[in-house]
Amino acid sequence: MRYLILILVAVACSTPTEKFAPYGEEISSEEALSTTAFLTEVSEEETTFKVRGTIEEVCQMKGCWMTLKNEQGANVRVTFKDYGFFVPKDISGREVIIEGVAMQEVLEEDVARHYAEDGGKEYDESMRNSITFVARGVLVKES
Template identity: 80%
Template sequence: MRYLLILLVAFGCNTSKEKFASYGGEISSGDAITTIDFLSKVSEEESTFKVRGVIEEVCQMKGCWMTLRNEEGANIRVTFKDYGFFVPKDISGREVIIEGVAIKEVLDEDVARHYAEDGGKEYDESMRNSISFVAEGVLVKEG
């Protein structure tokens, strides 16, 4: 009976660990804020954040950007530092942790049109209002 209890405790400890695939620079999964908290803190001044959210879409050309889903409806576009890494194109809907620098900005119309095209969407003027997040590292939850 004692061995069964030890196995149950050991198994219980192991099931709480999340597994992530890592892209870009090394980051940890701890201390990430939600997209709602992030949206309340991001401004027109660059700041560093670690955010946990769900991927809305990924660039289907190369995996060179992604957007995060959020309840506020704001577009959170994530690109990758120095164009130095990409993410898989088939990870929409997966949970992710990103760490990097973010800022609220109005995109140039050509850039907004490019993003709409890469995402398979029709351009809309509202797409120019964006929150740009340049991630140094990305963790994509496995499973």
């Protein structure tokens, strides 16, 4: 009886594990930077990162890119390695963990216009300043 009580207490006190839907290569959910911390570390040099954030927008054509919300107003555009996978188009607002390489860059005008069109927005010159993140794997938190 004592063991049964201990088991019940342990189960009741345990933290529920988060559930994620995986896309692309297998990645873990551990040790991801916040979007804010990521933005302080990303530079013009391509560097590997694992980031946890919230999806702001997803390409409504195919799910071939997404953007991450952040308080700094930075344009963080996530694409997927070798165009090898896509994410669902209806996951805006969901938490996500991404792993891959990122860098600050100035996009060509035609690329920035294309992204604006895919997102249903009017092009603005400031859209050329971007943080490009090429994810090899993505975990989307299940609701």
